[in-house]
Amino acid sequence: xxxxxxxxxxxxxxxxxxxxxxxxxxxxxxxxxxxxxxxxxxxxxxxxxxxxxxxxxxxxxxxxxxxxxxxxxxxxxxxxxxxxxxxxxxxxxxxxxxxxxxxxxxxxxxxxxxxxxxxxxxxxxxxxxxxxxxxxxxxxxxxxxxxxxxxxxxxxxxxxxxxxxxxxxxxxxxxxxxxxxxxxxxxxxxxxxxxxxxxxxxxxxxxxxxxxxxxxxxxxxxxxxxxxxxxxxxxxxxxxxxxxxxxxxxxxxxxxxxxxxxxxxxxxxxxxxxxxxxxxxxxxxxxxxxxxxxxxxxxxxxxxxxxxxxxxxxxxxxxxxxxxxxxxxxxxxxxxxxxxxxxxxxxxxxxxxxxxxxxxxxxxxxxxxxxxxxxxxxxxxxxxxxxxxxxxxxxxxxxxxxxxxxxxxxxxxxxxxxxxxxxxxxxxxxxxxxxxxxxxxxxxxxxxxxxxxxxxxxxxxxxxxxxxxxxxxxxxxxxxxxxxxxxxxxxxxxxxxxxxxxxxxxxxxxxxxxxxxxxxxxxxxxxxxxxxxxxxx
Amino acid sequence: xxxxxxxxxxxxxxxxxxxxxxxxxxxxxxxxxxxxxxxxxxxxxxxxxxxxxxxxxxxxxxxxxxxxxxxxxxxxxxxxxxxxxxxxxxxxxx
Numbered sequence: 001x002x003x004x005x006x007x008x009x010x011x012x013x014x015x016x017x018x019x020x021x022x023x024x025x026x027x028x029x030x031x032x033x034x035x036x037x038x039x040x041x042x043x044x045x046x047x048x049x050x051x052x053x054x055x056x057x058x059x060x061x062x063x064x065x066x067x068x069x070x071x072x073x074x075x076x077x078x079x080x081x082x083x084x085x086x087x088x089x090x091x092x093x094x095x096x097x098x099x100x101x102x103x104x105x106x107x108x109x110x111x112x113x114x115x116x117x118x119x120x121x122x123x124x125x126x127x128x129x130x131x132x133x134x135x136x137x138x139x140x141x142x143x144x145x146x147x148x149x150x151x152x153x154x155x156x157x158x159x160x161x162x163x164x165x166x167x168x169x170x171x172x173x174x175x176x177x178x179x180x181x182x183x184x185x186x187x188x189x190x191x192x193x194x195x196x197x198x199x200x201x202x203x204x205x206x207x208x209x210x211x212x213x214x215x216x217x218x219x220x221x222x223x224x225x226x227x228x229x230x231x232x233x234x235x236x237x238x239x240x241x242x243x244x245x246x247x248x249x250x251x252x253x254x255x256x257x258x259x260x261x262x263x264x265x266x267x268x269x270x271x272x273x274x275x276x277x278x279x280x281x282x283x284x285x286x287x288x289x290x291x292x293x294x295x296x297x298x299x300x301x302x303x304x305x306x307x308x309x310x311x312x313x314x315x316x317x318x319x320x321x322x323x324x325x326x327x328x329x330x331x332x333x334x335x336x337x338x339x340x341x342x343x344x345x346x347x348x349x350x351x352x353x354x355x356x357x358x359x360x361x362x363x364x365x366x367x368x369x370x371x372x373x374x375x376x377x378x379x380x381x382x383x384x385x386x387x388x389x390x391x392x393x394x395x396x397x398x399x400x401x402x403x404x405x406x407x408x409x410x411x412x413x414x415x416x417x418x419x420x421x422x423x424x425x426x427x428x429x430x431x432x433x434x435x436x437x438x439x440x441x442x443x444x445x446x447x448x449x450x451x452x453x454x455x456x457x458x459x460x461x462x463x464x465x466x467x468x469x470x471x472x473x474x475x476x477x478x479x480x481x482x483x484x485x486x487x488x489x490x491x492x493x494x495x496x497x498x499x500x501x502x503x504x505x506x507x508x509x510x511x512x513x514x515x516x517x518x519x520x521x522x523x524x525x526x527x528x529x530x531x532x533x534x535x536x537x
Numbered sequence: 538x539x540x541x542x543x544x545x546x547x548x549x550x551x552x553x554x555x556x557x558x559x560x561x562x563x564x565x566x567x568x569x570x571x572x573x574x575x576x577x578x579x580x581x582x583x584x585x586x587x588x589x590x591x592x593x594x595x596x597x598x599x600x601x602x603x604x605x606x607x608x609x610x611x612x613x614x615x616x617x618x619x620x621x622x623x624x625x626x627x628x629x630x631x
Contacts, residue, residue: 247627251624255620302616302620303623314631315626315627315631318623318626322623
């Protein structure tokens, strides 16, 4: 709704006064930009909880034996940490925040195809998050199965698992609806003249991601329902005592959860593909190769789930197949890294904060990727399976990949989203502390895992002490960096210098609208000409 | 949009489909009474596939929709069968 003096294309989305006031103007808004911020603040809230739990785990591990919590509490802490970080932060992560905010603007649309369904997705997100939290606050103890809810323990554990399982189920709906919305938006609402191969790479990455969200998420939904039925009615699908197969649970769980890794990482790669050409002031190298590799990752990523199960007792034939496919999926990721580095080659590099985050993303992602090959090879996997090595690997990929890309993206699009510029010096200080802390926190875990320290244990042998002290110290440094980043961004959103329309001299469409954008983004829908393109420097 | 043809399916076709779906549901239950060994899953999958095709084609109107949408659904079906096939590389060779 609009007043006579407040035309939608004249007032920015932050100041727009509609039918509702106060918080209702946000939680009832169907504007994609406001929904993006709703997601961002909800995720930030959950992220604070997840980080606090992670810090508690590292503090427990600073010395052998009991330090601050007993083993059962430790089991509960790593379970809730995992559920929050995976299902509420990194899976919705970039699509829900930057996808929602930027996708329509980048393709020249006024909103997503189904704005009301978009808001419904956020409601599902909040409902799912509340259900998971309720499993901690009520019932017979916090879930202790790990975020994977592995059978048969997930239906034998006496803890309050049902709300957590149902919460993850509801969160899945949020993901599916967002995916559906993005697919339709990209197919139907691109600006006139913006053909598929003129579309920027971030929307392309969201397109690949959306298909995974749409097709893989129902599998985890049904699987979690089966676990709930197993707990309540003993139906015998996964329970070996009733003729069920617990390895079937692992198959079904990872049929979703491995593609989910690509739900996390593809949009991160998309954001990096926007940042690097901008701060190199150069056309992206291998535009089509990046698109093909995005779709190849999305496709091949469906068929590699078994590498999480090499020691589960599945057949040798399946093991060989999954191992080969895992090595194949590394190829398109390597193509992207090659393209990003080639884009920087002979570019006019501007080392602003988003660029620093992007290059560190490449660095940590490659460490995560190469350590993934150790886990993808059958012979080495057996030695490091379920050790701290695996924890280091997936934190380099998931937190290193998604986290660094998220921080890169927020520093890149911040002036557009809030119309103000952050303090650039503090942004770089925050990045430096975070990066040093991150590497100090997770690198020792590779060594600890190689030496045989198991994951998910609250205690360890004395020979693992030094590595764990280093890791805990790293967690403090990283959190200090995180605090600097968050405080800098919050202060700047309110008091930062006014940002221009295009402070980075980017070429994509979001940098042609005012900062912050007006309610419906464009006064007139832009038209792409023959020679227009997203990276024509 | 006004120029698009809207195909109207007669009610009796919907009833035939419904009857076929109910019949195949009973047949998929009945097949579990026959000991087909390792092929019992295959039997159940065949009935489930036939039922899905009927629902997609008539109830969801795919039969009368643009070829592009049929290709998309076909691609998704292929993906689904590939996932099933790879899963059974474990079960048949375990």
